[in-house]
Amino acid sequence: MTGDEILRAQSATRRFGDFTAVDAVTMAVRPGEVVGLLGANGAGKTTLIRLLLGLLAPTEGAVELLGGPPDRAHRARMGYVPQNLGLYRDLTVAENLSFSAGAYDTAVPEIPVTLHDFRDTLVGDLALGAQRQAAFVVALAHEPEVLVLDEPTSGVDALSRAELWDTIRGQADRGVGVLVTTHYMEEAQQCDRLLLMAGGRLVASGSENDIIGDTRAVAVHTADWAHTFAVLNAADIPVILDGTAIRVPDTEPATITSALSDAGVDAEITPVAATIEERMLVLARSR
Numbered sequence: 388m389t390g391d392e393i394l395r396a397q398s399a400t401r402r403f404g405d406f407t408a409v410d411a412v413t414m415a416v417r418p419g420e421v422v423g424l425l426g427a428n429g430a431g432k433t434t435l436i437r438l439l440l441g442l443l444a445p446t447e448g449a450v451e452l453l454g455g456p457p458d459r460a461h462r463a464r465m466g467y468v469p470q471n472l473g474l475y476r477d478l479t480v481a482e483n484l485s486f487s488a489g490a491y492d493t494a495v496p497e498i499p500v501t502l503h504d505f506r507d508t509l510v511g512d513l514a515l516g517a518q519r520q521a522a523f524v525v526a527l528a529h530e531p532e533v534l535v536l537d538e539p540t541s542g543v544d545a546l547s548r549a550e551l552w553d554t555i556r557g558q559a560d561r562g563v564g565v566l567v568t569t570h571y572m573e574e575a576q577q578c579d580r581l582l583l584m585a586g587g588r589l590v591a592s593g594s595e596n597d598i599i600g601d602t603r604a605v606a607v608h609t610a611d612w613a614h615t616f617a618v619l620n621a622a623d624i625p626v627i628l629d630g631t632a633i634r635v636p637d638t639e640p641a642t643i644t645s646a647l648s649d650a651g652v653d654a655e656i657t658p659v660a661a662t663i664e665e666r667m668l669v670l671a672r673s674r
C-alpha cells in the first residue's frame with residue numbers, strides 16, 4: 388500500500404450475526420480518481436462504505452479514512468451522499484444548506500441556478516433529481532478531500548445524471564478521491580477504475596476489460612423473443628433480455644442451440660464479447 392490512499396480497507400470483514408455482509412475486502416481510493424463500486428443488490432457495497440466511513444465497525448480487519456481512523460475529525464474532511472440522501476425532508480433547500488454549514492462551521496454555499504426556484508421548497512416536496520442535486524451541494528459545501536456517493540443518480544433522468552457526473556468528474560479533477568456505487572453500466576464506464584463485489588467479497592477489479600476477463604456471451608437472434616427467453620430460462624441457462632434482444636453469457640453455443648432446437652425454436656446465434664453486467668450475472672450465479 389502506498390501512503391497517498393484516502394480510503395483504505397485491509398481484509399475488512401463485517402458480520403451481522405452468522406451472516407457475513409463484507410468478507411475480507413482489501414481496496415483503496417487515491418486522490419483524483421473516480422472508483423466505481425459495482426455489485427448486485429445485497430453484494431455488500433453499502434456495508435463496505437459504512438465501514439470506510441466509520442459508521443459501522445469492522446468485525447475483523449482494518450479501515451482508514453484520510454490516513455487515520457474514520458472518526459469524527461476525519462469524517463469532517465469527507466463528503467457523503469447516502470442512498471437516502473441524508474437531507475432533512477421537512478426543511479427547505481436553503482435551510483438544509485444553512486444547517487449543514489453550521490454543522491461543519493463553513494460558509495453557507497451558493498444555491499446553484501437550477502435550484503434557485505426551489506430554495507424555499509421543502510426537500511420532501513422536490514422531485515428526486517432536485518433532491519439529489521441539493522444533496523450534492525450539501526456534501527461538497529465544505530470542500531471535502533474524499534467524496535463517497537451511494538447510487539447518486541438512482542431514479543433521476545438522463546440530463547440530471549449527466550450533470551451529476553460532470554460534478555463528480557470536476558471534483559476528481561481538483562484532486563478529490565471519489566468512491567461511487569452504481570447500477571448503471573454507462574456510469575461504470577465513466578469511472579477510472581472499478582471494483583466488483585459479489586456475496587460480500589471483492590471478486591474483480593481494474594478496467595472494464597479487466598472485470599470482463601475472458602467471459603464470452605452469445606447473442607440470440609429470433610422473432611419469437613418472449614418464447615425463446617422462457618425456454619432458455621426454463622433450461623436454467625443464464626439469459627438476459629435487453630429490450631427484445633436476448634443474450635446468454637458464459638454458456639457454450641452448443642448448449643444453447645440444443646435447448647432451443649429441443650423446444651422447436653428457430654433462432655440464429657452469434658458469439659460476442661460479454662458486458663460487465665453479464666460478467667456480474669455470471670459471478671452472482673456462481674456463488
Ligand SMILES: Nc1ncnc2c1ncn2[C@@H]1O[C@H](COP(=O)(O)OP(=O)(O)OP(=O)(O)O)[C@@H](O)[C@H]1O
Nearest residue numbers: 403406407408426427428429430431432433434435
Ligand atoms: N444492519 C444489518 N443487519 C443485518 N444484515 C444487514 C445489515 N445491513 C446490511 N445487511 C445485509 O448485508 C447484505 C449486504 O447489504 P448492502 O446494503 O451492503 O448491499 P448493497 O450491495 O449495498 O446492496 P444495494 O445495491 O441493494 O444497496 C444484505 O444481505 C443486507 O441484508
